[in-house]
Amino acid sequence: MGMGRPRAFDADAALERAMDVFWRHGYEGATIAQLTEAMSINPPSLYAAFGSKEGLLKAALDRYTEKRDAWMDKVLDAPTAHQVAERFLMEHADAQTDPANPPGCLLVQGGLACGTGSENVPFELAARRTRTxxxxxxxxxxxxxxxxxxxxxxxxxxxxxLSAVTSGMCVMASSGADRNALREIAAVSLKAFAEQAKA
Amino acid sequence: MGMGRPRAFDADAALERAMDVFWRHGYEGATIAQLTEAMSINPPSLYAAFGSKEGLLKAALDRYTEKRDAWMDKVLDAPTAHQVAERFLMEHADAQTDPANPPGCLLVQGGLACGTGSENVPFELAARRTRTxxxxxxxxxxxxxxxxxxxxxxxxxxxxxLSAVTSGMCVMASSGADRNALREIAAVSLKAFAEQAKA
DNA sequence: AGATATCTGTAGTGTTCGCTACAGATGTGG
DNA sequence: CCACATCTGTAGCGAACACTACAGATATCT
Known part of the structure; x- marks a missing residue:
């Protein structure tokens, strides 16, 4: 018996496109039509590969978390707690205003409050934030x-x-704050951290 | 010529109910059915009074801003900048975890990223945050x-x-952070503020 | 009282949503 | 080459969405 027709699209590349749509419009604001167009596939391919809109989000979040973990490893490798905080804050300021991505962070812009039937989405995002x-x-x-x-x-x-400050920076990025504005916030926060750290 | 049948519901009370729905589910997650039920009116009354779903949100935001302004007046009346910051942070921690309201703040949970056709909503919320x-x-x-x-x-x-920290607290509240958790964040932030303030 | 203007409730409208049935295409295993 | 398993594209499903036509109710103004 055969193994069937092979998938004609790259799932990882497609997830990357989906991430961008969820990030820019939020989970509920993103439509299947927008997602399929961005992913350059048709709805049946999406549902065969990811099961549902929420399944697609989770797959996108898994991919996001994977990349974030690699990034966090570098951050956590800094020799001192202060340098960990500094890297964490400053690189967040940069990433959240990187023109290659929508403003902010998928784990925040994805959706803090959702409608009936999608209650699981904010929960899922919160779990990933808590992980960091x-x-x-x-x-x-x-x-x-x-x-x-x-x-x-x-x-x-x-x-x-630190988690609260970077989340706040997401909201500021959504309001149009630029890189320098976020870096100033990061700088003030870092001083607070230093103050607490030596106590 | 007559002036027509008078409105049978209290618009302010209805807006209060609408605020709660937008706050809990976000703009896009809130449905007209949920809104009309919470407001105890029928769709035609909603549309006669507020024009559209977005019009209703703006009316609710106006009411929210009104109450917030009264609160801000009290905060800004504190004698020193440090006390302003302290009140601002601590009362935010309390308000965002007040069981009388949904977690966080309407200006954040209302929607940071929305779908095509509602691009105006995040902008409107951002404008009100900027006002604070x-x-x-x-x-x-x-x-x-x-x-x-x-x-x-x-x-x-x-x-x-301060704006970033309170926005970050909204995200934490959405993740289930309780009052004490937010107060700890506020306390650390206040020390950072003090450090900056005396510089 | 009568004419008029606005509100209210019922019962929808057209559109868009997430999702899928189906048929043809394209690979593998025998 | 044939049977089979899976993917792809077209086309469209039922449900839920924001919104409204309409008729009856209820006020004001002359």
Missing amino acids: EDQLRERFVRAKAERDLGDSADPATLARY | EDQLRERFVRAKAERDLGDSADPATLARY
Whole structure:
């Protein structure tokens, strides 16, 4: 028995296009017609490969998370907690205003509040954001063990603070804030971090 | 000639209900059916009073902004820039986790990225957020004139920073962060503000 | 009271949504 | 070369969407 006709499109390249549409219009604002056109495929191919609109989003999020993890590895590899925070904040400022992508971040612009039937989407996005926060926290726990953070510094609070600031930068990017504006925010936040870190 | 049958519902009360629906589901996630049911009116009454779904949102935003302005007046009346920042941050933490409202803030959860045909909505929300930032900046300009802020402190940067942090808190609230979590973020941010303010 | 103007509720309108049935195309395994 | 399995493109499905035509109700103004 045969193995069937092979797929005529590159799933990863298609996901990259889908990511852009979800990012620019949000999950609910993105239509199947826009997605299929951006992906250069027809609806049946989309549904055969990804199951549903939500399945496509999850696949796009998986791909996004994969790339983000590689990026986070570099960030977390910085020798000190302060440098971790600096890289995290500054590179976020750059990425969120990179003209190659829509403004902000897929995990925020994708949809904070959705309609009935899509309640799972904000939840899914939140879980991925929390993952980044967890990675930061664990890194700061290590930093504390290495005496790189003060005794009264709380890794969870520091991680949550950085997560909140970068999320806020997403909202600012959505309002049209440019790279310099986000970098200024990052710079102020970094000083706050330093202040907390040495406590 | 007569003046016609009078409206049988209270427009302000209806807007309050509409606000809640937009807040909880976002602009695109909110359906006319949900809105009319929450407002206890029928579609023709909605369209006679507000023109369209987007018109209803703008009316709800106007009402939201009105209440927010009254609140901001109180915040801006604090004697020092530091106390302005403290009230702004802490009361945001409380408001965004007030069980009387959906989590976060209408100006963020309402929709950062929308579909084709609703491009105006994120723009409208952004304009209202910018308004708050402008109010803060002007207050800090005054504070600087009063020698309440250091010479190298930049009112625009400080205002943008506070705006970013509260927007970030909205995202955290959407992820399920509770009041204490947001207050911790506010506390760290306040120290950053103090550091910048005395510079 | 009568004419007029506006609101209200019922019951839809056309359009777009996410999704799929189907037939033809294109590969693999025997 | 043939049977089979899977993909592709066309064309369209039912449902839900934002919105409205219409008729009856209820007010004001003369």
